[in-house]
Amino acid sequence: MSGCHCNDTAKSLSQFQDATRRRVLWTVLVINAALFIGEFTAGWWADSSALQADSLDSLGDAGVYALSLAVVGGSLRRRNGAAVAKGLLQGLFGLVVLAEVGRRLLFGAEPLAPLMAGAAAIALLANLACFRLLMRFRGEDLNMRSVWLCSRNDLASNAGVIGAAGIVALTGSAWPDIVIGTLIAMLFLHTSWQVLREAWPGWRHPAAACSKETTP
Template sequence: MLWTVLAINAGLFFGEFTAGWWADSSALQADSLDALGDAGVYALSLAVVGGSLRQRNGAAVLKGVLQGLFGLLVLAEVVRRLVAGAEPLAPMMAGVAAIALLANLACFLLLMRFRGDDLNMRSVWLCSRNDLASNAGVIAAAGIVALTESPWPDAAVGTLVALLFLHTSWQVLREAWPGWRNAGNNDPQDVNP
């Protein structure tokens, strides 16, 4: 299941990043970075499946850090596009985001039953949940950009996606860090012979 959602998100990253660059859209490129981050999150989750509690919590800490970095990168990109005077192409934004929404809905449904397994799987599910909000935001931004012919809705959604990254980062790190620090004391797999 993790291999499937990893492949979907890797494909979404390449498609959305290219479309975001072509459409001059901060929101679409932010969404593409979200897909890249998710692919990395799923790869980390695969790497620690069956690992010790400390390894799984360590992977969750790394995921939280990556989410925070992506949030900061997206904020920088929003500012850069506003300064450069971006003119987003609303039809392309909406079409690509609608495809991404369907793909992310499939991922969300695949992951839903595993969200309570452990912190590692919960962090994976949180990323998937964020994707749905991000895709819906890009579609809404595209509609408002089309109506107003202004880049501000695109920048606003890009900023909201960045803030969602930062919130998720904080949420995951707040739970994972203490678990990572304390897991070595409680997990027999982490004790060196």
């Protein structure tokens, strides 16, 4: 009887933890989807590579959170598979941002600093809220830790856009915007490599990953 009771307690705790994860993931997904729409629109009006790159970061995060929601409570291989998909998504967005930066280098740009700074400041406040919600999961499995990594990157991206806007306003040059857009793309690619390096072996060889995860 005591064994059954312990099993029931463990199952209830696991279900409660999964429900908590889903609630938090839904919250940050909605926030990031809204940020994408707002930042992309502002980036288009402001003619800003950095702000559009930041908006793609929000779109990528919304996709990452959706993938994480799909595998909450799933098998280790399924969770690692979701992490692989996240890594590929981050890499794709990095390449898209680099292409956009290249286009602006060829055809020129005149970013509007006040709009850049205002939109990035709003995004920074929203992402700080997401970061606090996700911080509790940073020590969990790769699926949830990759979510936290994305949120951490958001703060760096937002701060970079605000800094770029300030320098654009002071100098009247578009180069700070282009440089920050490039750095955000590099951050995408670095995160992609980091997640893929950890997730790929676990997805290809789930038994070995499971053994490693359970070894104290």
